Amino acid sequence: MPVKNSIADRLPALTAIRRDIHAHPELRFAEHRTAALVAERLREWGCDEVVEGIAGTGVVGVIRGRTTTSNRAIGFRADMDALPLIERSGVDHVSTIPGRMHACGHDGHTTMLLGAAQYLAETRNFDGTVVLLFQPAEEGGGGAKAMIADGVMERWGIQEVYGMHNWPGLPVGSFAVKDGPLLAAADGFEITVRGVGGHGARPALAVDTTLAACAVVMALQSVVARNVDPLKTAVLSICGLESESTAYNVIPDRIVLRGTTRFFDPALQSLLVERIETLAASTAAAYGASAEVTYTRSVGPVLNAPENTAHAIRAAELVAGEVNTTIRPDMAAEDFADMLAVRPGCYMLIGNGPSADLHNPAYEFNDEAIPAGSSWFATLAEQRLPFA
Template sequence: MPVKNRFAELHAEITEWRRDIHTHPEVLYETHRTSALVAEKLRAFGCDEVVTGIGRTGVVGIIKGKTNTGNKVIGLRADMDALPMQEQTGLEYASQTDGAMHACGHDGHTAMLLGAAKYLSETRNFDGSVALIFQPAEEGGNGALAMVEDGMMDRFGIQEVYGMHNEPGLAVGEFALRKGPLLAAVDFFTIEIEGKGGHAAMPQQTVDPTLMGTQIHTALQSIVSRNVNPVDRAVVSVTSFQTGSDVFNVIPHTATLKGTVRTFSPDTQDMVEVRMREVANGIAATFGGKATLEYNRITPATINADTQAEFAEDVATVISGGCNEAPLVMGGEDFSYMLQARPGAFIFVGNGDSAALHHPEYNFNDEAIPFGSSFLSEVIERRMPAA
C-alpha cells in the first residue's frame, strides 16, 4: 500500500505524541495542555503562522506551499477533546486524569494531523496554503461551531475543508465515505409532565404523571413508524424516564422524559419536533395533566459535498487501493458546521478490530497513523498541485 515513506519513518515519533495525549485527556473546551502541545509542535515544525484561542481553545496553523498562484487555502481538521468517562484499558499509557478518557480516538486524530503538518512543513510541495485546524469540544460542546463563529473561515481564507474519524471494525489501511448525507442531525429533548400527586391507594384523586409518561413514551414511537416517509430515516429514543421516589404509596406530581432525535432531512426534523409537541400535549390533556416540550437542536447533519467527496475517494484509493462506501450513520459529528460554512468531505479511516467508540476499553490503533497522515497530506498535494 503506497503510504508515504516519510510517515513510515515518523511512525514511532507520531505514536509517542498520540500516547502522550492519551495519557493526559482533556474534555470539552478544557484542552489547555493539548492545545499548548499542538501549538508548540506546529511552531517547531516551522509553520508560517500559529494562532491559538480560536473557538476558545482551538489552534490553527498555516503552512504556505512553494508557490501561491491561485490563493487557494484548504483546511484539514482534527478534534482534540476526550470524553468524561473512566478508562478501563489497563494500558501503560492509560489516562492519568480521573473521569476523563480518549474513548473516541481524538488523540489519534490530533497525532495524525500533526504528522501531516510536520511532513507538509518539510516538503511544501503544493501551490497555496494549508490551514491545520485543531478543534476542542467535539463531544457535545460544538467546538466546530465556536471556531466558525470566531471567524476562522474568513480570517484564513479557507475555501474547502476535510475531516477524518477512525472507524472500529474497518480494517486498518482502509477508508470509507459517501457523497451527500453521512451522519445524522442530533437533537435533544426534555418533556416535563405535570399531574396531581396523592395517595397511591386513592388514584382516582390524582392525575398520574407516570401513566401519562408511559403513554407518551409509547406514542412517540408512532412518529417514526407513521409520520416519517419510509424511505427517509429518523430515530426517536427516550433515554431517561424520571418519576416518583422510593416511597411505595405515593403517586408523584411530576415526571420527566429525556431523549434524542436523529434525522437527515431538515423537513423531517421540523415535522418530528411538531409531532412530539402535539403527541405530548394531547396525551397529557387527555388524562387531565400538562406536558411541556423543550427541544434543542444540537448538531446538524454531516453532509459531504459531491465534488470534494469524489476527490477524497480518489485520494483514499491512491493510498489503499480502494475506498468503501460508508453506510448512513445515525450518530452525529459537529464537523457538520464546518461543512455548512465551506464545501468539503468527512472520511472514515480503519481502526481494525478494536472496542467500539465511547467504550471504556477502546484504544486508537497506532497502526492507522501512517494511513491517516498520508491521506491528509495527499489531499493537499493533489488538490493544490505544485505549480
C-alpha cells in the same frame, strides 16, 4: 504512492503523542493541555503561523507551500475533546482523570493531523496554503460553529475543508466514504411531565406522572413508524427518565424525559418537532397531567460534496488502494457538518480494526492507523494544491 515513508518512520513518536493525549483527556472547551501540546508541536515543526485561543481552546496552524501563486487555501480539521466516561480499556496509557476518557478517538484524530502537519511543514510540496483546524468541543459543545463564528474560514481564506473519523469494524488503515449524506443530523429534546405527587398506596389522590410519562414514551414511538415517509430515514429515541423521588412508595409530581432525534433530510426536523410537542401534550393530558417540550436544534447532517468527495477518494486510493464507497450512511452525528454547511468538502472514515465501538468504555484508538490518516491529509494537500 502508499503511506508516506517519512510519516511511517515517525510512528513511534506520533504514538507517544497520541497516548499522552489519551492519558490526559479534557472535556469540551477545557482542552487547555491538549491545545498547548498541539501549539508547541506546530511551532517546533516550523508552521508559519500558530494561533491559540480560537473559539476558546481551539488552535489554528498555517503552513504555506513552496509557492503561493495560486492564492488557494485548504482546511483540515481534527477534534480534540474527550467524553465524560469512566475508562475500562485496560491499556497502559489509561486516562489519569477519573470520569473522563477519549472514547471516540479524538486523540487519534489530533495526532493524525499533527503527523500530516510535520510532513507538510518539512516538505512544502504544494502551491498555496494549508490551514490546520484543531477544534474544541465536538462532543455536543458546538465547537465547529464556535470556530466558524470566530472567523477561521474568512481569516485564512479557506475554500474547501476536509476531516476524518476513525471507524471501528473497518480494516485498520483502510478508508470508506460516500458523497451526499454520510452521518445524520442530531437534535435533543427534554419533556417535563407534571402531575400531582402523592403516596404510592393512594394513587387516586395523585396524578401519576410515571404512568403519564411512560405513555408519552410509547406514543412517541409512533412518530417514525406512522408519520415519517417510509422511504426516508429517522430515529426518535427516549434515552433517559428522571424523577426527584428515590423512594419506592412516592409518586413524584414531576418526571423528565430526555431523548434524541436523528435524520438526513432537514425537512423532517419540523415534522419531528410538531409531532413530539403534540403527542407529549395530548398524551399527558389524557392521564390528567401536562407536558412541556424543550427541543434543541443541534447539528445538521454531514453532507459530502460530490466533487470534493472524488478528490478525497483519489487521495485515499493513493495511500491505501481500494476505497469502500458502498458504505451506508450512519445515524451517528458529527459537528463537522457545520463546517460543510459553509464550505464544500468531505468527511472521510478510516478503519480502526476490530475495536470496541465508539463511546464504549473499552474503546481504544488503533495507533496503526496513524500513518494512513496522516498520509491521506498530506496527499490530499499535494493533490488539491498542485504546482502550476
